[in-house]
Amino acid sequence: MMTQGTNMDLHIVKDQAEGGRVGFQVFKDALAGGAKVLGLATGSSPITIYNELAGSQLDFSQLTSVNLDEYVGLNADHPQSYHYFMQKNLFNAKPFAHSYVPDGSNLDAAAATSQYDQIIADNPIDLQLLGLGQNGHIGFNEPGTDPESTTHKVTLTESTIAANARFFENEDEVPRYAYSMGIGSILKAKQILIVAYGEAKAKAVAAMIEGPVTPDVPASYLQTHPRVTVILDEAAASQLKH
């Protein structure tokens, strides 16, 4: 099913496999339209899209990827680092000409974040893929983040640490800080694709699409962007009123 919101193309799919196929088509169309820089995301939600991209005929070898975020203190070869995630889920199958992920091994936050802002300025993002946090975060932009923010160091909230603990041996091992592109950086992308599945996301989805635009829900700023595609399953869409 597809409905047209104000600025949002909303696709409600039956499961994540179908979401992967719909998301793949968005990437394919963007590439056909000349996209050269893809903004990529981690988390479980984008995985079916990456599976489709990895198994496709699309060629990324002349393109650039720019990832949203990375934990501070994890090296690129740490299995829970976002570098590692991207390597495993996409880059091994589909290498890009250049792939950028914030440098979590650089503990000098001012240097790491300004370096990343320069990378984004040099490589304006054509299509940005996003997942959605249960508290409405995008990237690691937690509630309260300045909507004009650029890349910055984030102190993760307890709820995000708890939600991400499933990927680590125990909660104590989850990093407390991350480097994340800001809301302002994300909104500069020409096109945005956001994916969310499951009941746990339903409240954040409703707030993102139908709630007020507010720092309390970072994803609500997507209402201010001219070109957003949203892929949801029925459970994630269950609190939408329209």
Ligand SMILES: N[C@@H]1[C@@H](O)[C@H](O)[C@@H](COP(=O)(O)O)O[C@@H]1O
């Ligand atoms: N930093 C990432 C986000 O970019 C991601 O969107 C979110 C949701 O992840 P999932 O798709 O696994 O629910 O998790 C992490 O916090």
